[in-house]
Amino acid sequence: MGKIALAIACLAGAADAEPPISEASLMRHIATLAGDAMEGRRPGTAGGERAVAYIVEQMQAIGLQPGAKDGGWLQPVKLVERRPVSTGMTASLGGTTVVLDPGDLILIGREAETRIASAPLIFAGFATGAALDGVDLKGAIVLLLAGKPQGAGEVPNMAERRAELVRRGAAGLIVPMAAGLPWAEVRRQYEAGRIVSAEAPEPGLQGAISHFGWSRIATAAGSEAMKLVAEAGTADFRARPIGHVAIDVRTEVHGFESHNVIGRLAGTTRPDEAILYLAHWDHLGLCRPAGTKDRICNGAVDNASGVALMLETARLLAQAPRPGRSLMFMATTAEESGLLGARAFVRDPPVPLGSIRAAINFDTVAVAPRGRAIATIGRGMTPLDPLVDAAARAVGRTSDTRTVQNMLVERQDGWALIQAGVPAIMPGSAFADMERLNRFLAGDYHGPGDEAGKGIELGGAAEDGAFFVMLGRLLADPERFPTVSR
Numbered sequence: 001m002g003k004i005a006l007a008i009a010c011l012a013g014a015a016d017a018e019p020p021i022s023e024a025s026l027m028r029h030i031a032t033l034a035g036d037a038m039e040g041r042r043p044g045t046a047g048g049e050r051a052v053a054y055i056v057e058q059m060q061a062i063g064l065q066p067g068a069k070d071g072g073w074l075q076p077v078k079l080v081e082r083r084p085v086s087t088g089m090t091a092s093l094g095g096t097t098v099v100l101d102p103g104d105l106i107l108i109g110r111e112a113e114t115r116i117a118s119a120p121l122i123f124a125g126f127a128t129g130a131a132l133d134g135v136d137l138k139g140a141i142v143l144l145l146a147g148k149p150q151g152a153g154e155v156p157n158m159a160e161r162r163a164e165l166v167r168r169g170a171a172g173l174i175v176p177m178a179a180g181l182p183w184a185e186v187r188r189q190y191e192a193g194r195i196v197s198a199e200a201p202e203p204g205l206q207g208a209i210s211h212f213g214w215s216r217i218a219t220a221a222g223s224e225a226m227k228l229v230a231e232a233g234t235a236d237f238r239a240r241p242i243g244h245v246a247i248d249v250r251t252e253v254h255g256f257e258s259h260n261v262i263g264r265l266a267g268t269t270r271p272d273e274a275i276l277y278l279a280h281w282d283h284l285g286l287c288r289p290a291g292t293k294d295r296i297c298n299g300a301v302d303n304a305s306g307v308a309l310m311l312e313t314a315r316l317l318a319q320a321p322r323p324g325r326s327l328m329f330m331a332t333t334a335e336e337s338g339l340l341g342a343r344a345f346v347r348d349p350p351v352p353l354g355s356i357r358a359a360i361n362f363d364t365v366a367v368a369p370r371g372r373a374i375a376t377i378g379r380g381m382t383p384l385d386p387l388v389d390a391a392a393r394a395v396g397r398t399s400d401t402r403t404v405q406n407m408l409v410e411r412q413d414g415w416a417l418i419q420a421g422v423p424a425i426m427p428g429s430a431f432a433d434m435e436r437l438n439r440f441l442a443g444d445y446h447g448p449g450d451e452a453g454k455g456i457e458l459g460g461a462a463e464d465g466a467f468f469v470m471l472g473r474l475l476a477d478p479e480r481f482p483t484v485s486r
Contacts, residue, residue, distance in 0.1 A: 021312045021465030023458040029058070029308035030366070033281070034300035034452040041299060042285025043195060043258040043333050044081055051281050055261045055331045058311050063318040064263030067328055069350040074259040077333050077344040078198035082108045084190055085250035087207070091121060093220040093243030104213030106190045107174070109205045109251040116141070116204075116247040119171055123221075124239040125232025127165060128155045135239045138169035141205075141247070142239075143217075146175055149233035157410060159338060163201070172205040172247070176214035176225070183210045192287060195337035197344070198255055205249050217242075258282075258333040260341045262350060265317060267476065269324040273355050273483065275475045276328045276422075277313060277468075278342070279306035279362035280335030280413055284446060294448040301440060301450050305366035307331055309461050313468045320469070323476035325357065335363075335413050342416035357483065358384055358475045359424035360468065361414040367430035367437050368460035374467055375400035375432035377409050382423035387481055391471035397463075400432040427471070429460035 039047030056073045068075045087107045091098045120140040218225040221242040283299025332341030374392045389399045414424035444450040
């Protein structure tokens with residue numbers, strides 16, 4: 001039976017039909033994208049550019065049309081990578097001078113050289129609620145705690161709090177590490193380089209201080225680290241100055257252009273409206289020091305598997321009759337650095353953002369075996385749940401209606417679209433088996449062990465193919481999913 005016949009059988013709800021996407025077809029993409037030749041697909045590297053070229057080639061072969069604003073395949077995303085070279089900081093606190101050991105502090109500057117002769121050092125706690133009320137942050141170095149106060153409800157995430165501190169004029173942000181956190185791993189991540197948007201405001205410097213260094217600062221300021229953290233968790237906490245600091249930071253700064261890859265299938269009756277499928281192509285690159293036996297974080301599950309499933313879904317939809325709305329397919333860059341490719345798309349979309357009626361994200365899909373239900377990251381957050389359930393029923397699957405998976409909603413590209421008002425979800429069988437997913441996240445995730453040769457579980461992802469085809473067709477049908485104003 002050919003692919004089109006298989007797709008028709010699945011779309012008709014034939015539960016005993018073979019899945020329209022095979023594990024072998026997914027593995028072919030994964031083996032290429034997560035192969036050592038791609039060097040971990042870090043944006044700004046030759047391996048990343050090879051990944052982009054491969055995705056363009058596959059979209060062309062599938063029969064998609066270019067979907068970027070200029071009529072091409074690529075949407076430029078301007079990025080900057082910064083790596084620490086040297087860090088020095090001296091703090092004057094309550095009459096005591098503390099010279100921080102360079103091993104207890106890691107900072108990167110916005111510019112190649114950042115020298116501050118004297119700046120207020122302000123402890124801002126978690127910078128939530130009324131903590132910043134009446135506090136002048138202009139030119140200050142701010143100590144910002146990660147996480148949130150115990151018992152606090154919804155609070156701005158760390159990126160939002162950092163942005164607010166920058167908006168208020170903070171010259172630098174330093175995150176104190178809690179006891180027990182792996183300081184060596186924190187340093188390694190900074191030393192690997194931090195990629196940010198070239199178009200987003202950045203503080204003059206930012207970084208982290210070890211728990212030992214933080215304790216020295218707190219003691220010299222007449223307190224204790226744990227006591228200050230406890231104080232920051234109280235409702236009446238206000239940020240306050242605790243001393244002054246002199247800082248000398250050297251940074252390697254490299255600006256470059258990466259790309260989102262965008263393809264399109266034109267709709268028949270409402271081509272100016274679209275359903276967007278997306279998956280991030282990037283990963284962490286060479287993530288271990290030179291001389292390490294295996295330096296490459298290949299990113300097979302995260303997220304070569306998601307790109308593979310998106311491409312194979314596009315292949316089936318390209319072979320089927322066109323729906324009323326257009327279908328867009330986007331492989332984003334720099335998700336691992338803070339959803340930067342998705343945010344660039346939101347800032348400058350190739351079509352009006354309001355014309356995108358729904359978005360479906362693929363990320364870390366090669367986790368569950370066949371036979372699992374369809375769970376949704378974003379369940380209860382959009383009007384798309386009835387369509388998800390209908391698509392699952394149509395292909396003989398069940399829906400997992402729990403919302404525990406939503407703890408991950410801000411960690412995937414769909415979140416950038418949700419924040420911009422586009423209904424976005426990340427459904428799939430991988431999220432119905434949270435125990436198995438959490439084992440991956442606690443194990444090979446973001447490490448050299450996430451590679452194609454390790455017997456990746458592709459059964460659930462392949463079985464999900466029929467569901468994703470059906471869901472796209474339902475969403476792209478104006479009668480089944482009428483246009484609603486947002």
